[in-house]
Amino acid sequence: EPEVTQTPSHQVTQMGQEVILRCVPISNHLYFYWYRQILGQKVEFLVSFYNNEISEKSEIFDDQFSVERPDGSNFTLKIRSTKLEDSAMYFCATQGLADYNEQFFGPGTRLTVL
Amino acid sequence: AQSVTQLDSQVPVFEEAPVELRCNYSSSVSVYLFWYVQYPNQGLQLLLKYLSGSTLVESINGFEAEFNKSQTSFHLRKPSVHISDTAEYFCAVSPFSGGYNKLIFGAGTRLAVHP
Numbered sequence: 001e002p003e004v005t006q007t008p009s010h011q012v013t014q015m016g017q018e019v020i021l022r023c024v025p026i027s028n029h030l031y032f033y034w035y036r037q038i039l040g041q042k043v044e045f046l047v048s049f050y051n052n053e054i055s056e057k058s059e060i061f062d063d064q065f066s067v068e069r070p071d072g073s074n075f076t077l078k079i080r081s082t083k084l085e086d087s088a089m090y091f092c093a094t095q096g097l098a099d100y101n102e103q104f105f106g107p108g109t110r111l112t113v114l
Numbered sequence: 115a116q117s118v119t120q121l122d123s124q125v126p127v128f129e130e131a132p133v134e135l136r137c138n139y140s141s142s143v144s145v146y147l148f149w150y151v152q153y154p155n156q157g158l159q160l161l162l163k164y165l166s167g168s169t170l171v172e173s174i175n176g177f178e179a180e181f182n183k184s185q186t187s188f189h190l191r192k193p194s195v196h197i198s199d200t201a202e203y204f205c206a207v208s209p210f211s212g213g214y215n216k217l218i219f220g221a222g223t224r225l226a227v228h229p
Contacts, residue, residue, distance in 0.1 A: 004157070031214050043158070043204060043219040056216060091157060093217075101146050101165060101208060103217060105157035 002026040004106035006092050012112045016081050021109045023075040023092030031095040032075045033103060034067065036060070036088040043091065049075065082113045116141040116207050120220035128228050129197055135190040135223045137205030145207040147188040148217065149179055152202045161203070164188065175199075200227045 005024045013019050025032060034046040048055040049067050066078045075094070079086055089110050093103040121136040139145065146165050150158040162173040169181040179190045188205060202224050206217040 033216065035217075035219075042221045043206075043217075045216040045218065048214075048216055050214070055214075058216075093158075095214060101148075101163065101215075102160055105150075105159070107155070107157040 004092055004094050004104050006090075006106035006109050008109060009107070010110045010112070012114065013082055015084055015113055019079050019082055019111060021077045021079075021090050021092075021111070023077075023094075023106055024073060025075055025092075025094035026096065026104055029094040029096045029104070031055075031103075032067075032069070033093040033095075034077045035091045035093065035105075037091070037108075038085075038088040046077070046090075079111075082111075084113050087111055087113045116143075116145060116209060116218045118205050118207055118218055118220035120205050120223050122223050123221065124224045124226065126226045126228060127195055130194045132193050133191065133195050133199075133225065135203050135205075135225065137188045137190065137220060139186050139188065139205070139207050141186075141207060141209065144210045146210065147179075147181055148206040148208070149173075149177070149188070149190050150204045150206060150219075152204065152222075154201070158204065161190075195225070195227045197227050197229060199225060201225060 007022045032049040037043045047057040047061045089108045091108045092106040095103045117140045119138045127133045148163045149161040151161045162171045164181045172178045177192045202222045204222045205220040208215045
């Protein structure tokens with residue numbers, strides 16, 4: 001069964017460093033999302049992406065964040081200068097044209113900022 | 115804006131007992147409703163969804179949820195739980211918008227099934 005994959009599974013970084021989280025969507029999916037979950041808190045929407053541009057973003061998704069699909073397969077989330085409060089589990093989700101309202105989630109990347 | 119409240123952060127239950135995980139939502143527009151499950155060290159998996167039609171929806175592993183518009187609720191139930199149902203369960207809503215839209219999640223309910 002096709003699945004969404006994410007790398008790395010765990011990333012430890014120093015405050016102020018840049019990180020790139022990677023997601024490989026299910027083949028032929030066209031809608032992409034990033035969510036995050038700070039430990040003990042809700043899963044929160046960050047951004048949605050379609051046709052090589054951002055469809056919607058939340059207040060959390062400030063200028064420190066960016067997304068792209070650099071090679072037509074990977075979908076990446078970049079945090080330019082990490083802060084302690086960026087420590088969280090980051091989930092990628094993808095959706096196909098036929099999957100009306102069903103998003104398929106990856107296993108997540110746990111980001112720890114020291 | 116939308117919000118989702120899951121009233122119980124943890125629900126302990128014995129194997130073969132019934133369980134109900136509660137979910138209430140608030141929205142100024144019509145929404146679709148979802149339950150996702152997260153097993154340890156795995157991603158979120160869709161358990162069931164309500165888009166329209168019958169207000170009672172069922173999953174393949176015995177869970178069901180009923181949409182109650184007047185009470186703005188979408189509680190998840192199972193008449194007899196198994197050890198393997200131990201997981202975190204997330205209720206979520208998505209506003210009507212062509213089917214491709216963000217999910218707004220509740221805080222999650224950790225279901226612990228004991229032998």
